[in-house]
Amino acid sequence: MTQAAPKTQASDPGGAPGPRHVAIIMDGNGRWARARGRPRLFGHHAGAKRVREIVEACPDLGVKYLTIFAFSTENWKRTQTEVAGLMSLFRRYITKEARALRDEGVRVRFIGDRVKLDDKLVAMMDELEGMTAHNDRVHLTIALNYGSRDEVSRATQRLAQDVADGRLDPAEVDEETLPRYLDTRVLPDPDLVIRTSGEARISNFLLWQSAYAEYEFIDTLWPDFTCDIFARLVRSYGARDRRFGAVTA
Numbered sequence: 001m002t003q004a005a006p007k008t009q010a011s012d013p014g015g016a017p018g019p020r021h022v023a024i025i026m027d028g029n030g031r032w033a034r035a036r037g038r039p040r041l042f043g044h045h046a047g048a049k050r051v052r053e054i055v056e057a058c059p060d061l062g063v064k065y066l067t068i069f070a071f072s073t074e075n076w077k078r079t080q081t082e083v084a085g086l087m088s089l090f091r092r093y094i095t096k097e098a099r100a101l102r103d104e105g106v107r108v109r110f111i112g113d114r115v116k117l118d119d120k121l122v123a124m125m126d127e128l129e130g131m132t133a134h135n136d137r138v139h140l141t142i143a144l145n146y147g148s149r150d151e152v153s154r155a156t157q158r159l160a161q162d163v164a165d166g167r168l169d170p171a172e173v174d175e176e177t178l179p180r181y182l183d184t185r186v187l188p189d190p191d192l193v194i195r196t197s198g199e200a201r202i203s204n205f206l207l208w209q210s211a212y213a214e215y216e217f218i219d220t221l222w223p224d225f226t227c228d229i230f231a232r233l234v235r236s237y238g239a240r241d242r243r244f245g246a247v248t249a
């Protein structure tokens with residue numbers, strides 16, 4: 001619980017300027033499918049294929065951590081057909097990709113509340129995390145039944161329990177405390193958050209963690225998001241001056 005998150009490269013004055021941690025809100029699958037006269041799930045399947053390419057592109061771009069928003073706490077409001085189709089897609093993705101992810105040095109983690117997910121899927125998620133736990137080339141975090149407000153509520157509950165049990169002194173709670181209770185506790189904060197499909201919203205994604213992130217909202221729909229676009233966004237981040245509230249000379 002108390003393991004410290006690594007510092008972000010961008011906050012390290014001696015570090016390279018590229019984003020070490022990129023987070024992506026993969027939006028636009030439904031519209032992509034509709035434009036082709038196909039059901040929404042067709043778009044989600046096309047979106048899943050993009051995930052593989054983007055993960056593979058990370059090492060060459062210097063992106064060590066990639067966090068992707070696959071299913072939000074609000075997505076349960078979609079039709080039963082779409083929710084069931086997405087859950088089945090996640091199971092299929094794990095079955096199909098597990099070996100390649102392991103062999104390519106990808107460490108996979110899941111964030112979000114697992115309680116509402118079906119037992120079979122949770123068992124598969126646990127297994128994938130276990131079989132890639134020794135990897136360190138790329139850290140892929142998949143947000144599944146994730147919402148920042150839910151995450152902060154769950155974290156606060158555990159923090160309050162630690163206070164009640166005498167393990168934590170309320171007078172010592174500061175900005176470093178809550179992150180140790182978040183699902184993302186072993187990850188550095190995102191440096192760059194990308195949202196596809198032209199919507200300029202955060203939609204309850206990594207709200208605490210992205211306090212100093214740069215944002216890129218681009219019109220491309222997720223199934224059309226290529227490695228070239230990803231590389232361009234990563235490189236243009238390098239040209240920015242992040243001051244974290246300070247003034248540079």
Ligand code: FPP
Binds near residue numbers: 026027028040093197
């Ligand atoms: C938002 O597009 C996308 C989602 C809610 C699902 C994201 C899931 C994937 C990309 C599938 C694969 C992921 C993994 C990890 C296998 P939308 O449906 O809201 O699109 P719209 O705004 O055009 O309707």
